[in-house]
Amino acid sequence: MEFLLDALPTWGAILGIVAAALAGGLSRGFSGFGAALVFVPLASAAVGPRAAVPVLALLECVSCLVFLPGALRYAERREVAVMAVGAICAVPFGALILASADPVALRWGLTGLVLLAVAVLASGWRYRGEGSVPMTLGVGAVGGVMSGTAMLGGVAPAAWWLGRAAPAVMVRANMNLYFAILTAAVAAAFAWRGLFGWDSAWLALAAGPSYAAGLWGGAALFGLASETTFRRAGYALILAAAVLGMPLWDPLTGR
Numbered sequence: 001m002e003f004l005l006d007a008l009p010t011w012g013a014i015l016g017i018v019a020a021a022l023a024g025g026l027s028r029g030f031s032g033f034g035a036a037l038v039f040v041p042l043a044s045a046a047v048g049p050r051a052a053v054p055v056l057a058l059l060e061c062v063s064c065l066v067f068l069p070g071a072l073r074y075a076e077r078r079e080v081a082v083m084a085v086g087a088i089c090a091v092p093f094g095a096l097i098l099a100s101a102d103p104v105a106l107r108w109g110l111t112g113l114v115l116l117a118v119a120v121l122a123s124g125w126r127y128r129g130e131g132s133v134p135m136t137l138g139v140g141a142v143g144g145v146m147s148g149t150a151m152l153g154g155v156a157p158a159a160w161w162l163g164r165a166a167p168a169v170m171v172r173a174n175m176n177l178y179f180a181i182l183t184a185a186v187a188a189a190f191a192w193r194g195l196f197g198w199d200s201a202w203l204a205l206a207a208g209p210s211y212a213a214g215l216w217g218g219a220a221l222f223g224l225a226s227e228t229t230f231r232r233a234g235y236a237l238i239l240a241a242a243v244l245g246m247p248l249w250d251p252l253t254g255r
Contacts, residue, residue, distance in 0.1 A: 014206045016046020017055060021207035023237065024056070025214020028063075030222050031234035033158060033175075035060070036151040037114050041107075041242050049106050049150065051203065053098060054195045056151045058204040059211050060183045067176040074173035076166070082133055083157060084181040086140025087147065091182070094148020095189040107247050110150045114242040117155045122235050125159070136160075143178075147186050154179065
């Protein structure tokens, strides 16, 4: 019992992870994407990336189950399966990076990935070429590495599927099914690399209610916003998270 108590996070870590979960849930509920883009840089500022990323993986294990029934009904299963194969093969490489990289360097790298993702999403660029099995596998592999490193695996498939001539319900279902498969692979890879521990479990338990509240609040706000407001708010939230998650602010927080 004593080792469980020793693993209890500090109040500062709990408050930081709860705030990050609320912001990440708001982004996911409001825009349908961006939980990792918001959560990872903010939570990394509070507890470091090696603790923050596994917590999000645990939170997503639960949230993916909520979306799975609708995903199975409307998804283009064959293409999702091909992309998931590429992602699953690449996830261990991302987990290896997370387990062995210098924490500060990794945070700078994550910040760069977030800023790049914001630029891609805000530009409106989409790949509109012909699809193929090798191309789909490659997109999945990119997503797998990004997921294993920072749970950022949705950027590559989002840019891919949003450029296809498919109904929105199918695109959303594809993403949800892909995330369900990929999250299972990421959780297995993290367990294999020893990235889950009692500290991850405590932080996930602390963050769970605020993440759920953020999902609910974001979905409610989405019904009130115009498309222009929706896009601007989503990009601004992600950009603010990237800036706040930079190691530049560590002296101000005592890290």
